[in-house]
Amino acid sequence: MNTSRTLATAARVLRQLRHDPRSIALMLLVPCVMLLLLRYVFDGSPRTFDSIGASLLGIFPLITMFLVTSISTLRERTSGTLERLLAMPLGKADLILGYALAFGTLAIVQSLLATGLALWALGLDVIGSPWLLLLVALLDALLGTALGLFVSAFAASEFQAVQFMPAVIFPQLLLCGLFTARDNMQPALEKISNVLPMSYAVDGMGEVLKHTDVTANFIRDALIVALCAFLVLGLGAATLRRRTA
Amino acid sequence: MMNYGSGKAPEPGPGTPGPAIKAADLTVVRGPRTVLKGLRFDVPRGQITGLLGPSGCGKSTLMRAVVGTQAKVTGTLDVLGEPAGSAPLRSRIGYVTQAPSVYLDLTVRQNLEYFAAILIPGRGYADLRRDYVTRAITDVDLESHQDALAGTLSGGQLSRVSLAVALLGTPELLVLDEPTVGLDPVLRRDLWNLFHDIAGRGTTILVSSHVMDEAERCHRLLLMREGEVLADDTPDALRHRMDTDTVEAAFLRLVDEATAAEKSSATATGSSSTKETSR
Numbered sequence: 259m260n261t262s263r264t265l266a267t268a269a270r271v272l273r274q275l276r277h278d279p280r281s282i283a284l285m286l287l288v289p290c291v292m293l294l295l296l297r298y299v300f301d302g303s304p305r306t307f308d309s310i311g312a313s314l315l316g317i318f319p320l321i322t323m324f325l326v327t328s329i330s331t332l333r334e335r336t337s338g339t340l341e342r343l344l345a346m347p348l349g350k351a352d353l354i355l356g357y358a359l360a361f362g363t364l365a366i367v368q369s370l371l372a373t374g375l376a377l378w379a380l381g382l383d384v385i386g387s388p389w390l391l392l393l394v395a396l397l398d399a400l401l402g403t404a405l406g407l408f409v410s411a412f413a414a415s416e417f418q419a420v421q422f423m424p425a426v427i428f429p430q431l432l433l434c435g436l437f438t439a440r441d442n443m444q445p446a447l448e449k450i451s452n453v454l455p456m457s458y459a460v461d462g463m464g465e466v467l468k469h470t471d472v473t474a475n476f477i478r479d480a481l482i483v484a485l486c487a488f489l490v491l492g493l494g495a496a497t498l499r500r501r502t503a
Numbered sequence: 504m505m506n507y508g509s510g511k512a513p514e515p516g517p518g519t520p521g522p523a524i525k526a527a528d529l530t531v532v533r534g535p536r537t538v539l540k541g542l543r544f545d546v547p548r549g550q551i552t553g554l555l556g557p558s559g560c561g562k563s564t565l566m567r568a569v570v571g572t573q574a575k576v577t578g579t580l581d582v583l584g585e586p587a588g589s590a591p592l593r594s595r596i597g598y599v600t601q602a603p604s605v606y607l608d609l610t611v612r613q614n615l616e617y618f619a620a621i622l623i624p625g626r627g628y629a630d631l632r633r634d635y636v637t638r639a640i641t642d643v644d645l646e647s648h649q650d651a652l653a654g655t656l657s658g659g660q661l662s663r664v665s666l667a668v669a670l671l672g673t674p675e676l677l678v679l680d681e682p683t684v685g686l687d688p689v690l691r692r693d694l695w696n697l698f699h700d701i702a703g704r705g706t707t708i709l710v711s712s713h714v715m716d717e718a719e720r721c722h723r724l725l726l727m728r729e730g731e732v733l734a735d736d737t738p739d740a741l742r743h744r745m746d747t748d749t750v751e752a753a754f755l756r757l758v759d760e761a762t763a764a765e766k767s768s769a770t771a772t773g774s775s776s777t778k779e780t781s782r
Contacts, residue, residue, distance in 0.1 A: 503574045
């Protein structure tokens with residue numbers, strides 16, 4: 259691993275994005291618009307908006323980063339730039355961390371905007387510190403980047419890569435406790451939801467929603483999400499092969 | 504099977520022991536197919552060696568094996584004195600794939616700056632990197648387009664950007680997979696002049712092509728057909744030996760002879776399924 263190469267890679271990914279202002283605008287604005295929409299959908303029941311809104315603050319970065327990473331790394335694979343980079347003295351960790359760093363930066367901006375809007379303009383009622391919300395959002399973004407990188411190895415085209423979104427993200431969305439508390443689900447589903455990382459992202463947001471200080475449960479949830487992210491990043495690294503058939 | 508010519512002895516580059524590439528029993532399997540079948544050849548240093556043959560004969564696979572991106576390579580393949588694909592080689596070889604592999608959403612200069620940062624990392628080398636980038640852009644004659652997005656360039660310009668990336672940092676070996684495909688005659692001539700300049704600086708060049716008139720501009724030729732080397736010689740010696748005016752005619756004659764030999768050996772053994780040439 260080499261810090262200069264990692265930073266150069268992150269800078270390159272951000273430079274590519276800078277040439278695509280429309281994508282940046284979509285990434286930053288869509289979560290805000292969704293929250294705005296949600297606020298008025300639940301106009302009559304602000305408690306529901308509180309719990310769903312807080313969960314979504316964690317889910318948006320995961321979904322966005324999943325999409326951006328899977329498409330960009332797939333492009334890197336199909337355009338031949340990945341083969342070129344791996345024929346050069348670039349470590350796999352440099353490449354992956356470079357991506358994680360670039361999209362992580364973007365995720366911070368996205369989360370700042372969405373969290374700021376929800377807390378101060380839309381009246382989302384959170385008892386805990388907004389910084390903790392931001393921390394979970396960032397970990398979720400990292401998890402999204404990791405998942406995106408991993409699935410891009412199994413997609414032969416951008417069309418397939420986009421299809422992986424419902425396949426990988428939707429089941430987690432249904433089981434993460436967003437729609438109904440996880441302990442109300444059919445026991446088998448509850449067990450499955452116990453091993454899906456998004457469940458812990460949403461649980462973590464819930465802890466911040468209801469408690470003033472950092473609870474033991476919050477630390478556990480955050481650690482699990484972080485651990486999953488690094489685990490999947492490792493799996494993603496294993497899919498980068500210097501020698502291919 | 505191998506034809507070592509009696510042409511001009513290769514002039515070794517300055518201070519360079521041994522050949523740039525040394526292959527023996529080099530075999531590559533891709534899926535059910537054996538793409539390279541026990542190749543044995545040397546590529547001398549400081550010269551332009553042309554790799555020629557019909558599409559699908561294994562040229563690209565051989566090049567990928569040399570740069571170390573090809574899986575399932577067996578036999579011996581030494582590049583610049585090290586086993587092909589070993590880590591220290593990664594900064595000593597410049598490689599251009601057939602399709603231009605650069606970032607379309609970056610400018611020409613930004614592309615080169617990134618690849619230069621991978622090749623020579625560290626803040627202390629910023630000036631050196633800038634020099635390398637500028638020289639590479641000048642070498643491929645793209646100064647006027649250096650701030651254009653790569654995605655807006657023409658096909659020929661794009662392949663020159665890809666070539667410029669390979670020129671960064673003065674590699675000892677350049678592996679170029681069909682670098683002149685789709686270029687107009689003027690550009691092709693300019694690029695071949697550039698290749699000769701680069702070889703003159705002591706760099707070894709392995710360049711593939713299926714355009715036979717480019718063969719005349721190489722110092723040595725490796726003619727391939729169906730995963731085997733038909734001839735390994737200088738253009739002069741090859742024309743002389745096959746008694747033809749052009750390398751193209753010599754190559755066609757070699758192919759015809761090989762096909763005829765295959766047919767007769769197939770009828771001799773009474774098995775039409777034996778496609779492999781006897782060695």
